[in-house]
Amino acid sequence: IGHHICKLPGRVMGIRLLRFSSVVIFLLLLVAGALMALLPNTKDDKMPNLRREPKSQSQSALDSFTLVMQTYNRTDLLLKLLNHYQAIPHLHKVVVVWNNVGEKIPEEMWNSLGPHPVPVVFKVQTMNRMRNRLQIFPELETQAVLMMDDDTLISAYDLAFAFSVWKQFPDQIVGFVPRKHVSSSSSIYSYGSFELQTPGFGNGDQYSMVLIGAAFFHSGYLELFQKQPDAVHALIDETQNCDDIVMNFLVAKHTGKPSGVFVKPVDIRNLEKETNSGYSGMWHRAEHLLQRSYCLNKLVNIYNSMPLKYSNIMISQFGFPNYANHKNKM
Amino acid sequence: IGHHICKLPGRVMGIRLLRFSSVVIFLLLLVAGALMALLPNTKDDKMPNLRREPKSQSQSALDSFTLVMQTYNRTDLLLKLLNHYQAIPHLHKVVVVWNNVGEKIPEEMWNSLGPHPVPVVFKVQTMNRMRNRLQIFPELETQAVLMMDDDTLISAYDLAFAFSVWKQFPDQIVGFVPRKHVSSSSSIYSYGSFELQTPGFGNGDQYSMVLIGAAFFHSGYLELFQKQPDAVHALIDETQNCDDIVMNFLVAKHTGKPSGVFVKPVDIRNLEKETNSGYSGMWHRAEHLLQRSYCLNKLVNIYNSMPLKYSNIMISQFGFPNYANHKNKM
Numbered sequence: 001i002g003h004h005i006c007k008l009p010g011r012v013m014g015i016r017l018l019r020f021s022s023v024v025i026f027l028l029l030l031v032a033g034a035l036m037a038l039l040p041n042t043k044d045d046k047m048p049n050l051r052r053e054p055k056s057q058s059q060s061a062l063d064s065f066t067l068v069m070q071t072y073n074r075t076d077l078l079l080k081l082l083n084h085y086q087a088i089p090h091l092h093k094v095v096v097v098w099n100n101v102g103e104k105i106p107e108e109m110w111n112s113l114g115p116h117p118v119p120v121v122f123k124v125q126t127m128n129r130m131r132n133r134l135q136i137f138p139e140l141e142t143q144a145v146l147m148m149d150d151d152t153l154i155s156a157y158d159l160a161f162a163f164s165v166w167k168q169f170p171d172q173i174v175g176f177v178p179r180k181h182v183s184s185s186s187s188i189y190s191y192g193s194f195e196l197q198t199p200g201f202g203n204g205d206q207y208s209m210v211l212i213g214a215a216f217f218h219s220g221y222l223e224l225f226q227k228q229p230d231a232v233h234a235l236i237d238e239t240q241n242c243d244d245i246v247m248n249f250l251v252a253k254h255t256g257k258p259s260g261v262f263v264k265p266v267d268i269r270n271l272e273k274e275t276n277s278g279y280s281g282m283w284h285r286a287e288h289l290l291q292r293s294y295c296l297n298k299l300v301n302i303y304n305s306m307p308l309k310y311s312n313i314m315i316s317q318f319g320f321p322n323y324a325n326h327k328n329k330m
Numbered sequence: 331i332g333h334h335i336c337k338l339p340g341r342v343m344g345i346r347l348l349r350f351s352s353v354v355i356f357l358l359l360l361v362a363g364a365l366m367a368l369l370p371n372t373k374d375d376k377m378p379n380l381r382r383e384p385k386s387q388s389q390s391a392l393d394s395f396t397l398v399m400q401t402y403n404r405t406d407l408l409l410k411l412l413n414h415y416q417a418i419p420h421l422h423k424v425v426v427v428w429n430n431v432g433e434k435i436p437e438e439m440w441n442s443l444g445p446h447p448v449p450v451v452f453k454v455q456t457m458n459r460m461r462n463r464l465q466i467f468p469e470l471e472t473q474a475v476l477m478m479d480d481d482t483l484i485s486a487y488d489l490a491f492a493f494s495v496w497k498q499f500p501d502q503i504v505g506f507v508p509r510k511h512v513s514s515s516s517s518i519y520s521y522g523s524f525e526l527q528t529p530g531f532g533n534g535d536q537y538s539m540v541l542i543g544a545a546f547f548h549s550g551y552l553e554l555f556q557k558q559p560d561a562v563h564a565l566i567d568e569t570q571n572c573d574d575i576v577m578n579f580l581v582a583k584h585t586g587k588p589s590g591v592f593v594k595p596v597d598i599r600n601l602e603k604e605t606n607s608g609y610s611g612m613w614h615r616a617e618h619l620l621q622r623s624y625c626l627n628k629l630v631n632i633y634n635s636m637p638l639k640y641s642n643i644m645i646s647q648f649g650f651p652n653y654a655n656h657k658n659k660m
Binding site: 194207317319321 | 346347350351354355487490491494495498506508524528532533534535536537592594595598641642643644645646647648649650651653654655656657658
């Protein structure tokens with residue numbers, strides 16, 4: 001008799017358990033579904049796989065940028081440029097990547113000529129590597145990085161405008177120097193500038209890369225760069241070149257969009273000829289451009305795809321410097 | 331004894347039920363959380379409140395645009411322009427909004443001069459209203475609308491490029507004629523072009539509107555326009571003006587972004603002087619500009635806000651028409 005009575009509740013409890021669970025599951029799926037449908041489109045800081053926001057997310061970390069400038073054998077140019085760049089609006093800090101291995105940083109001189117508008121940090125490197133500048137420096141607090149070659153001067157106007165443009169395209173490289181690749185019929189790629197044939201998409205020309213030696217990009221891409229296969233880092237070390245081509249590959253792969261947005265500079269200057277060091281920069285090496293074509297093909301091989309996309313968007317500042325630069329004769 | 335044995339299982343079942351349910355709930359919350367985190371950023375066709383995709387969503391409906399051209403008292407210009415526009419690449423169809431009330435459409439003549447590259451539909455209007463062109467025409471099958479004044483000629487190159495730009499900014503008005511508003515200290519607004527003071531945001535000038543008489547925009551905004559308060563439609567009818575200012579208000583409110591993206595035209599022509607009709611267009615009326623300032627203030631009153639936002643982005647085509655138009659002297 002005890003048996004009989006106890007079995008019934010058991011079975012009943014079993015059925016009730018099943019029904020209760022089903023109801024719970026159904027309700028939770030409804031809630032999950034509703035949440036997914038109502039989820040707002042938060043695209044502003046949505047950078048999956050990129051570095052998490054720094055803890056001290058002050059307003060300045062969002063409204064300002066960090067200048068990262070790598071330097072080798074052109075300290076005279078560096079110091080000229082630092083005087084210019086330290087005064088750029090919205091600059092948070094300068095990180096100088098000191099590739100002069102074994103040479104003392106000019107910190108004493110720098111401090112003796114203070115005060116300075118922003119902190120400047122000299123990061124001493126143990127090896128003279130091109131990709132040193134793509135490290136994740138702890139001093140980097142802003143979302144935006146402005147990367148500059150140590151022989152390039154761009155006006156404050158151009159930089160202020162390009163920074164405002166980057167804020168509208170934060171997942172792309174917004175910069176001043178466009179380049180492109182072209183493909184032969186046998187899918188061998190070549191690297192070049194506008195003197196190369198156009199890629200053949202309609203009228204005009206196209207670019208597929210924006211060089212990082214004069215550009216803004218999201219600091220999260222540094223983290224993404226560090227995570228790339230060893231073969232990629234080895235390629236950059238082997239050529240002492242192509243770090244910017246790699247960055248363009250990364251961004252294109254990550255976004256599915258053209259990697260860069262080209263902002264036409266009003267005042268950009270190459271100070272190479274003004275150095276007393278006699279050193280004139282890597283791009284003067286005879287093999288420089290051939291190396292870059294070589295890098296394109298190696299990277300396509302490593303990634304098993306060509307992610308670079310073409311763009312023909314050229315951005316200028318409305319009404320500047322000529323207040324009627326948008327006027328058209330109707 | 332039966333009592334004793336049965337109670338125990340009941341309590342045990344109760345506890346098991348609780349534990350089981352808790353585990354289920356926990357697992358489902360995990361799943362929901364994971365789903366929310368992994369949700370991809372689908373921003374491409376995300377146009378809430380805009381018209382649902384037409385049922386026959388052929389490739390052409392996505393890759394092409396519909397020209398909507400309203401015409402009044404300048405049939406000679408219209409016919410000149412139709413010969414030009416009918417041949418523009420990616421054009422799907424032309425809708426001519428026939429504001430010549432009581433006058434026969436030139437359909438016979440049009441047909442006798444066929445065949446034509448695309449269909450041209452003449453929509454006969456019962457009243458000569460400026461906002462007639464903002465109706466939801468059933469013939470409109472494409473996502474993109476190209477709206478043109480009946481005295482404006484823009485080259486095929488410009489249009490092909492601007493259409494490609496619109497596809498990158500589908501929720502904004504992408505066009506060739508920028509305008510701006512300025513605000514007095516008493517929040518009275520004035521309308522004008524670049525000869526007005528700059529709004530004072532940094533260097534250069536800013537625009538806050540792109541006129542729809544030479545622009546691409548999403549057809550969904552026509553639906554949004556129709557849903558506006560009667561006072562808005564009445565304002566347009568009262569002034570026979572300002573429909574474009576209203577559209578810019580709509581887009582700015584809807585997107586929270588600047589309403590327009592300005593593409594600098596290479597070849598834009600005003601054919602007003604070439605008409606035999608003696609009719610020279612609404613903007614020659616003495617009160618035209620004052621009306622537009624009036625409209626700004628009325629609309630701010632109706633909407634209880636000023637949604638227009640400034641932009642200084644000017645877009646040109648890379649390497650066209652001058653293949654080295656992006657070259658900078660370094």
